[in-house]
Amino acid sequence: MSWVDRLRARETDFRRAPSAHNTQPWTLDYRADEIVIGTDPARALPGSDPHGRDLALGLGAFTEACLIVAADAGLSVGCDLRDRRRIRLVPAANRYVTPFTAADVAARRVARGAYTSGKVVVESVPGLDAGLVHVPSRALARDLAAADRWLFGTAAPARELREWLRLNPADPRYHQDGLTDRALGLNRFEARVLGGALRAYPMMSRLGGPALLAASGRGLLRYDGSVWVLTAREADPRQAGRRLLRTWLTLARHGLAAHPLSQLIDCPATAARLAGRVGAVPLAVFRVGRPVREPVRSARLAPSAPGSPR
């Protein structure tokens, strides 16, 4: 069996990589001696990710997951990022050196519920890459409310959110992709309100819906907690995506979880304030802490069957 086939047999493992709105936009072209990772335009988020920042981060995180799973399988695989549009997994002289395993990749998940009180400063977590900045959660509470109002009040991101929400367990896509009511921590009533409000767009926007929807996240940062900002250090944001996954896996090793709050950098006004606060370009921003409850496991598309294009 070639290394390509052996890694392909582990596709379910590296598909646990995170992606914005859980779109899983990666395409995989399994060739004789390389695997080409591209993206599916039908799974892009042009409205909420107009500059492709999240797409690049997601691709980088996916690549890191592939390298970790390959190393775990005893395969010597590296990645070639010279082409801006695709990433190639190629044979390497040595196994990728990483402290993480396929089990770490599989266990990682976003935790959107409550965290126990207490700050987590970057210096208290050993093994992290550079480029992370701590901000006390309360300092961003007002900006999060503003960013949420922007998110729910701006047509294109609101439409994409509606498209990728999976609020009904009877939806055939419920176990495949997108953001489920459970993953978002919504009860049935909240799920109905959110679904109805987004369906009623743009009328709900004129009736003050964005402010009402944004109110539901108002308490999220009003506690003695921490937000971390991953800042740009590399010319290629896909390298930052690799760093993002390593950060989340390192946190998990210490019993800590992450909850991205990308709206803070999607909304132009709050993005500018955050950049000023951290003195760098913010690429990802997430709450960090110890979850009170076990986070939900998100859905994934089935791996591609050998012989079928992806």
Ligand SMILES: Cc1cc2nc3c(=O)[nH]c(=O)nc-3n(C[C@H](O)[C@H](O)[C@H](O)COP(=O)(O)O)c2cc1C
């Ligand atoms: C670049 C990027 C941005 C993300 N932004 C958000 C976000 O703003 N809010 C959120 O709740 N989750 C965000 N996520 C997390 C995804 O929604 C999550 O990875 C996906 O739903 C799969 O869930 P899992 O990571 O728990 O497996 C982001 C993930 C990535 C890679």
